[in-house]
Amino acid sequence: MDLITALRARGGVAMRRDLLNAGVGAWQLRTAARRGGVVVPYRGVVALAGAPPEFAEAFRYGGVLTCISAAPHYGLWQLHPTTELHLVCGNGLPRDGVVLHRSASLPPLRGRPVAALADVLVHALRCRPPAEALVMVQCAVARGDITVEFLRRNLPGNRNGRARDVLDLVRRRADSLLEPLAAMHFHQAGIAFVQHVELPGVGEVDFVVERFLIVELDGKTHFEPRAIKRDRRRDNTSVAGGFTVLRYFYEDVVHYPEAMVAEVQAAIRAHYSGLRLNK
Structure with missing residues (x-):
């Protein structure tokens, strides 16, 4: 087998022994460092120039990527991309600059040093702050890649209580990472809300809070001229129908969820103060 073809089939990086087992000639590997577009970043590791450097790091340490380090390889939402390396390593030995996750329940991706999706999400739920873990899990669930029930079964016992609390916030649908985050902040503040509400003449809105307040979350697409006009007209119709x-x-x-929550709470107080004054 051709070396370049074999590397491309494995995401651009592989162990020398695995390439030999796949039928790559020993002479190709002996001259790998002299071939255009091929590098040997660590002993026993062969890579295409420009391949994901985290793959080479995983092979270097004898592990597979997991938690937030594996998120980009599954196309999962991330709040704060990081260079921190999270690995599952079978021998469990500590390594400088590596966050070690000591166990995995499923085989990793075939041909790539990336843990199975279920293990990636379980590790994130145990390791990362609730907001970071939530958006990763919500992305996978909304796409239909995994279920909350499956993850919950893999997080038993008291030590996983915090992780299960995050799962309670996951919904079957989310159009962007903003929705689960906003819902989490509203829930933690004790604000009553319903998501994805269809209103006559308005269409679907992101949240209805306390039955009178519409909260909309505007992503990049909302800044297009046509979208701005549509949103303003929807707002006008909503206000004419008695909503704020x-x-x-x-x-x-x-970045500023506390300010958002405080403003929503102020709107709720103002609404009910007005109702009392009008009695």
């Missing part, structure tokens, strides 16, 4: 409307952007939900 608040809109929040990515930075509000991700």
Whole structure:
């Protein structure tokens, strides 16, 4: 087998012994470092130039990527991409600069040093802050790649209580990472809400809070001229129907959630104060 073809089939990086087993000639491997586009980043590791460096690191340490290090390889939502390396390593030996996850329940991806999706999500639920783990799990669940019930069965006992609390916030549907995050912040603040509500003349809105307040989350597509006009008309129809409307952007939900929650709570207080004054 041709070396380049074999490497491409494995995501661009492989162990020398695995390439030999796949039928790559020993002479190709002996001259690998002199071939254009091929590098030998570590002893026993062969890679295409430009291949994911984290693959080579995983092979270097004899592990597979998991948790947030595996998220990009499954196309999972991430809040804060990081260079921190999270690995499952069979021998469990500590390594400088590596966050070690000591066990996996399923085989890794074939031909790539990436843990199975279920293990990636279980590790994230145990390891990462709730918001980071939530968006990863919500992405996979909304795509139909995995179920909350399956993950819950793999998180038994008291030590996994916090992880199961995150699973309680996951919904079957989410159109962006902003939705589960906003829902988490509203839930933690004790704000009553319903998601994905269809309103006559308005269409579907992201949240209805306390039956009078519409909360919409605006991603990148909402800044297109046609989308701006559509949203303003929807807001007008909502207000004419007796609703109050608040809109929040990515930075509000991700970076300043406390301010968003405080504003929603202020709107709720103002609404009920007005009702009392009008009695």
